[in-house]
């Protein structure tokens with residue numbers, strides 16, 4: 001559900017015509033809808049309101065400060081996976097005690113920053129990491145709150161690249177070893193066990209993998225409690241899918257309906273880490289058609305946005321709806337919609353049926369709010385694009401388009417060249 005709709009044949013972001021924004025800020029351009037973000041955060045808050053909970057928004061989906069700040073103002077926390085994300089979350093005003101820190105490769109500097117900031121918990125992914133956090137906390141004369149990320153070995157039934165909870169994945173501690181690792185953690189002087197964590201993958205479109213994984217995790221919680229290790233925070237990760245094409249993923253209410261009964265009578269604070277389901281459909285990428293090209297076997301629409309701006313189609317074969325910003329009465333055609341980058345993998349859509357487009361016309365790439373800008377790069381020395389947020393008839397530039405000078409920022413010429 002989102003607030004990008006046609007009014008009199010023109011695509012609007014809430015009450016603002018998309019073409020108005022493209023004219024003012026140029027293209028390519030990311031546009032986010034305030035009301036959509038708000039609706040999604042509130043849907044989570046409402047669904048889980050009957051139990052203690054923290055919605056730790058996964059910053060890696062979209063880490064623009066205005067977006068983090070908005071989510072924080074609605075009561076959300078943050079799930080971070082690097083020192084940089086932790087820095088962003090704190091700068092955007094997320095209370096430290098609502099920040100969970102995951103990731104398989106935390107460095108000493110990052111661990112120090114997190115300890116100094118008094119975060120809610122580290123989601124620990126290996127035995128060595130546990131020992132390292134204990135060592136650093138000891139040096140800093142403090143205690144480190146931790147959850148162990150357990151790999152429940154449940155198939156999330158999603159794309160292999162975004163599946164994380166199987167035995168063969170690099171994430172988490174194997175289910176069979178979890179108890180032993182908790183025993184070890186309990187012996188470490190500077191470690192304070194607060195939780196248990198799992199995250200099995202992204203773009204999940206069914207409830208059953210969440211339920212299956214949770215059941216397995218709860219077995220561990222009970223086993224731990226029997227050995228005197230008490231868990232106060234149960235972090236079930238993120239991963240709820242969105243509609244890109246014709247998927248029908250559960251909404252937060254449906255997730256809650258299936259999950260809350262399993263938690264009845266348990267004294268646990270539930271932590272969720274949604275990313276995509278908060279921002280995915282709250283953003284679009286607007287591109288301009290530069291050239292139309294006919295090859296012997298294909299039609300190409302060359303647009304000014306490339307894989308450096310939105311890489312999901314290239315690396316996951318991901319589908320995004322692409323539609324004209326101003327509807328026309330022309331016939332449909334089949335075309336590849338491609339960017340200007342010098343790579344054959346640079347496409348936004350392949351063999352797509354779309355209304356015939358003329359040069360200079362605008363196209364909207366839908367559901368681009370998650371893993372869009374955050375995965376963008378300057379490849380081919382293309383400045384990263386601007387981002388705008390719309391609320392009703394108001395709008396604001398929330399990140400300036402980079403300049404050519406920005407491309408060279410920080411570079412120096414070596415003495416010997």
Ligand SMILES: *Cc1c(COP(=O)(O)O)cnc(C)c1O
Pocket residue numbers: 058060061079081102103199201202203237238239240273274275276277370
């Ligand atoms: C990526 C990630 C998330 C967010 O996943 P979504 O599919 O965007 O909801 C949450 N937790 C962890 C540990 C992650 O790596």
